[in-house]
Amino acid sequence: MKKEKLLEVEQLNIKFTTSIGDVNVSDDINFSLNKGETFCIVGESGCGKSVVALSLTRLLPENAIIKGSIKFEGFNISELEEKEFSEIRGRKIATIFEQPMSCINPVMRIGDQIAETYRANFNCSRKEAKQQALKKLEEVKLPANRYNSYPHELSGGMQQRVMIAIALACNPQLLIADEPTTSLDVTVQYQILELLQELKEKYNMTILMITHDMGVVHDMADRIGVMYAGNMMEIADRDEFFQRPLHPYAVELLNVVRDPCIYTIPGTVPNLMEWVPGCPFEPRCKRSTEACKINKPKNIVMGERIVRCLNVVPN
Amino acid sequence: MGKNLKVGAIMISILAVIVFIGPLIAPYDPYQVNMSVKLQGVSASHIMGTDQLGRDLFSRLIYATGTSVKISLIVVIVSMIIGFVFGSIAAFIGGAVDEFLMRIIDVFMAFPTKIFTIAIAGILGASAINITIALIITSWASYARMVRGCVLTAKELPFIDASIALGANRGYTIIRHVLPSVFQPLSTFAFQRIAHTMMAIVGLSFIGLGVQPPTPELGAMINESKNFMTTAPHLFIFPGLLISYVVFSFNILDDSLRDYWDPRIKSELVL
Amino acid sequence: MIKYIFRRLLYLIPVLILTSFLAYMLVYLSPSSPAQIILQARYAGEPTQEQIVEFNEEYGFDQSILVQYTTWLKNAMQGDLGKSLTDGSDVLEDFIYSFKASAKLYFSSQLLALIIALPIGVYSAFKANSIFDRISRTYSLVGISIPDFWLGMLLVYIFSIGLNLLPSFGYATPKNIILPMLALGLSSSFSLIRIVRTSVLEVLHLNYIRTARSKGLSENQIMMKHALRNAMIPIVTVMGIHLTHFIGGAVAVESMFAWPGLGNFFAKAAGSQDIPVIQGFVLLSAVFFIFANLIIDIICKQLDPRIDYQNEGGKNNG
Numbered sequence: 001m002k003k004e005k006l007l008e009v010e011q012l013n014i015k016f017t018t019s020i021g022d023v024n025v026s027d028d029i030n031f032s033l034n035k036g037e038t039f040c041i042v043g044e045s046g047c048g049k050s051v052v053a054l055s056l057t058r059l060l061p062e063n064a065i066i067k068g069s070i071k072f073e074g075f076n077i078s079e080l081e082e083k084e085f086s087e088i089r090g091r092k093i094a095t096i097f098e099q100p101m102s103c104i105n106p107v108m109r110i111g112d113q114i115a116e117t118y119r120a121n122f123n124c125s126r127k128e129a130k131q132q133a134l135k136k137l138e139e140v141k142l143p144a145n146r147y148n149s150y151p152h153e154l155s156g157g158m159q160q161r162v163m164i165a166i167a168l169a170c171n172p173q174l175l176i177a178d179e180p181t182t183s184l185d186v187t188v189q190y191q192i193l194e195l196l197q198e199l200k201e202k203y204n205m206t207i208l209m210i211t212h213d214m215g216v217v218h219d220m221a222d223r224i225g226v227m228y229a230g231n232m233m234e235i236a237d238r239d240e241f242f243q244r245p246l247h248p249y250a251v252e253l254l255n256v257v258r259d260p261c262i263y264t265i266p267g268t269v270p271n272l273m274e275w276v277p278g279c280p281f282e283p284r285c286k287r288s289t290e291a292c293k294i295n296k297p298k299n300i301v302m303g304e305r306i307v308r309c310l311n312v313v314p315n
Numbered sequence: 316m317g318k319n320l321k322v323g324a325i326m327i328s329i330l331a332v333i334v335f336i337g338p339l340i341a342p343y344d345p346y347q348v349n350m351s352v353k354l355q356g357v358s359a360s361h362i363m364g365t366d367q368l369g370r371d372l373f374s375r376l377i378y379a380t381g382t383s384v385k386i387s388l389i390v391v392i393v394s395m396i397i398g399f400v401f402g403s404i405a406a407f408i409g410g411a412v413d414e415f416l417m418r419i420i421d422v423f424m425a426f427p428t429k430i431f432t433i434a435i436a437g438i439l440g441a442s443a444i445n446i447t448i449a450l451i452i453t454s455w456a457s458y459a460r461m462v463r464g465c466v467l468t469a470k471e472l473p474f475i476d477a478s479i480a481l482g483a484n485r486g487y488t489i490i491r492h493v494l495p496s497v498f499q500p501l502s503t504f505a506f507q508r509i510a511h512t513m514m515a516i517v518g519l520s521f522i523g524l525g526v527q528p529p530t531p532e533l534g535a536m537i538n539e540s541k542n543f544m545t546t547a548p549h550l551f552i553f554p555g556l557l558i559s560y561v562v563f564s565f566n567i568l569d570d571s572l573r574d575y576w577d578p579r580i581k582s583e584l585v586l
Numbered sequence: 587m588i589k590y591i592f593r594r595l596l597y598l599i600p601v602l603i604l605t606s607f608l609a610y611m612l613v614y615l616s617p618s619s620p621a622q623i624i625l626q627a628r629y630a631g632e633p634t635q636e637q638i639v640e641f642n643e644e645y646g647f648d649q650s651i652l653v654q655y656t657t658w659l660k661n662a663m664q665g666d667l668g669k670s671l672t673d674g675s676d677v678l679e680d681f682i683y684s685f686k687a688s689a690k691l692y693f694s695s696q697l698l699a700l701i702i703a704l705p706i707g708v709y710s711a712f713k714a715n716s717i718f719d720r721i722s723r724t725y726s727l728v729g730i731s732i733p734d735f736w737l738g739m740l741l742v743y744i745f746s747i748g749l750n751l752l753p754s755f756g757y758a759t760p761k762n763i764i765l766p767m768l769a770l771g772l773s774s775s776f777s778l779i780r781i782v783r784t785s786v787l788e789v790l791h792l793n794y795i796r797t798a799r800s801k802g803l804s805e806n807q808i809m810m811k812h813a814l815r816n817a818m819i820p821i822v823t824v825m826g827i828h829l830t831h832f833i834g835g836a837v838a839v840e841s842m843f844a845w846p847g848l849g850n851f852f853a854k855a856a857g858s859q860d861i862p863v864i865q866g867f868v869l870l871s872a873v874f875f876i877f878a879n880l881i882i883d884i885i886c887k888q889l890d891p892r893i894d895y896q897n898e899g900g901k902n903n904g
Binding site: 441521560 | 868
Binding site: 057059086087088089090091094095099102103104105106107108114116117119120150152163166167170284 | 674684712792794796797798800801802804807811812815816821889890891892
């Protein structure tokens with residue numbers, strides 16, 4: 001059965017121009033999202049995963065240069081004018097961020113912030129928007145009397161629920177969740193993930209989740225993309241990935257998760273400002289060869305799996 | 316180094332030359348009255364003209380700039396020292412001493428600055444020294460409050476406790492860690508205040524409560540020129556331009572230094 | 587809220603007492619005694635020893651300072667601040683009259699400043715580092731370096747002397763207010779542009795602006811509903827502080843245009859060492875200043891729900 005694709009990203013290149021030089025944070029990234037699945041992009045801090053996520057809805061600062069094609073429901077949205085694009089943003093593709101406290105307007109009542117999303121995207125009366133907001137509050141399991149609360153009156157977990165309610169106000173097809181649980185307590189993390197899973201099933205939503213937490217990946221993902229230094233190293237089904245990772249970096253990552261006390265990946269994350277001719281993981285890789293230093297690995301497609309490596313881990 | 320910083324540095328250097336070397340090269344004695352050439356416009360012998368008493372405006376301006384700038388520097392430095400002493404006493408001793416000093420600071424800050432300055436300058440009698448005293452009385456409190464805040468924050472920093480816990484001498488820790496974290500904000504603040512103080516001095520002299528004639532001072536000179544606006548506009552235009560120049564050079568330097576410390580908000584000017 | 591205001595008022599009592607004491611004691615800064623100053627003003631000459639003793643007895647200056655102060659404060663509480671030495675007018679009446687004149691000039695000029703600065707500052711922040719932003723930054727930095735009274739003189743030189751359009755001084759006709767208002771308004775607008783720009787720019791960097799964008803709001807909606815509302819908090823604070831500065835803040839401009847405002851009146855009194863006026867004005871303006879600051883604090887709390895009322899003094903909130 002061929003799965004229907006909701007989002008297809010091809011040849012995505014993102015570069016930041018700064019006063020001290022350019023930074024490449026996305027190097028020819030390709031991936032796609034099937035309808036109704038949860039796709040997790042995982043990687044260490046600074047690998048560019050959040051930037052990739054934010055670039056999809058053009059939320060990067062002005063010094064970011066984005067190239068490549070982004071197809072949403074088979075329609076190329078990367079060339080849309082800003083005005084047309086804002087009709088997709090919020091309505092069809094919504095985003096939730098990490099650190100909900102800083103991402104919600106501190107001087108606006110939370111209910112109004114939820115209603116605002118709905119009103120911005122659908123022409124409706126204030127009353128209707130308020131109804132929708134109350135419904136969403138209920139869905140994220142916040143009592144209706146919280147409608148008039150201000151963000152600082154809520155706990156971190158409740159704030160993230162508000163963030164989710166804001167994002168889901170218009171029942172979007174795609175939810176981009178950028179480290180949604182990172183700043184939360186472990187117990188609260190679990191509740192938030194459960195809530196996301198529940199709402200996903202209710203609305204048959206597709207989720208693109210960005211995280212560095214392998215536990216979250218294991219719980220949530222249908223498919224996984226591993227990023228390293230602006231490169232998508234491996235894309236695989238969850239089960240296949242956890243059973244048999246193909247990329248040497250993925251192998252190392254899983255080793256760290258299984259034995260966090262003993263195991264570390266030697267070396268450090270590379271500086272994205274320095275251009276390297278070969279594979280960016282080569283200096284830390286156990287399977288590196290001379291060729292890895294010179295040639296940039298190409299994507300190897302094996303059915304549903306994609307690996308960017310010259311020396312794929314054998315069985 | 317940003318463009319603004321360079322412009323500011325050059326402007327301040329020129330100002331320093333005017334203040335410190337200017338009197339040596341001034342073509343005339345600023346007090347020398349010569350009624351036969353009064354209220355003359357720009358000419359070869361008097362490059363900025365003469366005033367109502369025939370004194371050379373250019374020479375007077377050189378001395379006047381020195382007066383205004385020197386008074387503002389004295390006011391800022393003395394207030395800074397007083398503020399530093401009282402602010403750090405309040406913060407280090409704490410308790411009742413802190414409470415008492417803070418109430419006094421509150422009272423000093425409860426007055427509208429200008430009214431307070433004018434009152435003191437008026438009661439002491441208008442003169443260069445008295446206006447300096449008046450401005451110090453009204454400005455030390457804000458320095459003290461700032462220093463107190465900085466010291467208290469610095470004392471709370473984890474590494475202070477850590478270094479004392481690790482056996483470092485308390486006094487040494489304060490000198491080595493607490494005081495430096497006060498100096499940077501304090502000097503930035505003081506630098507900002509130079510332009511403000513300069514404005515206050517020329518304003519007070521303009522209303523006749525500051526430096527008194529015949530001593531050359533920019534605000535006082537503009538005050539004297541009021542009656543000759545129609546016949547000799549150069550008498551108020553040149554000193555005003557000079558005030559703006561001085562204040563602008565401090566402002567642009569302050570601005571670019573702030574950008575330097577906080578590069579988040581970049582702000583290049585068109586120059 | 588009411589509890590908070592009550593606590594602030596309670597806290598103000600010692601400040602007010604100390605302030606009034608300081609206002610009264612100002613006279614003793616002078617090298618000459620009050621009797622000398624007052625008698626000198628009355629008889630235009632050095633007073634004799636007998637005159638001084640007589641005067642001190644008559645006005646209670648022979649009593650201890652504390653007694654003098656309490657008498658003065660008791661009278662002040664009943665609205666009697668004494669009479670001016672120069673023209674015998676009632677100090678409180680003088681204060682009210684000049685307060686009104688100052689308020690008229692200052693509020694109109696601040697309104698003008700706001701009308702100029704708000705659009706320029708907001709647009710400057712929105713188009714940070716554009717040509718417009720650079721020009722407006724240069725313009726405002728040059729502007730804040732120009733003394734307000736000198737700006738007033740330039741306006742007089744152009745509009746009164748050059749074009750003969752507007753009166754250069756006075757209070758009587760509505761036309762009189764135009765030039766001083768322009769001088770003060772323009773002067774304040776320069777610093778206000780900078781404040782507006784910085785405030786908006788800081789807000790624009792915050793995460794919730796990104797959230798607003800992610801919700802599908804248009805740039806205009808983001809600006810009006812999220813950026814401006816939040817940037818208004820510091821702007822209102824600064825505007826409020828500016829407004830309280832009209833006591834004396836406009837002294838040079840008032841003096842330049844012979845505007846019968848507080849600053850002008852007070853500067854004259856200070857120049858002639860008119861003791862009752864100095865004491866009375868310092869006391870009244872300090873009281874006004876203190877309460878105005880309290881009101882600004884309360885307004886800011888209304889604008890910003892994050893500030894909690896329980897916190898002492900309300901100044902150390904994060």
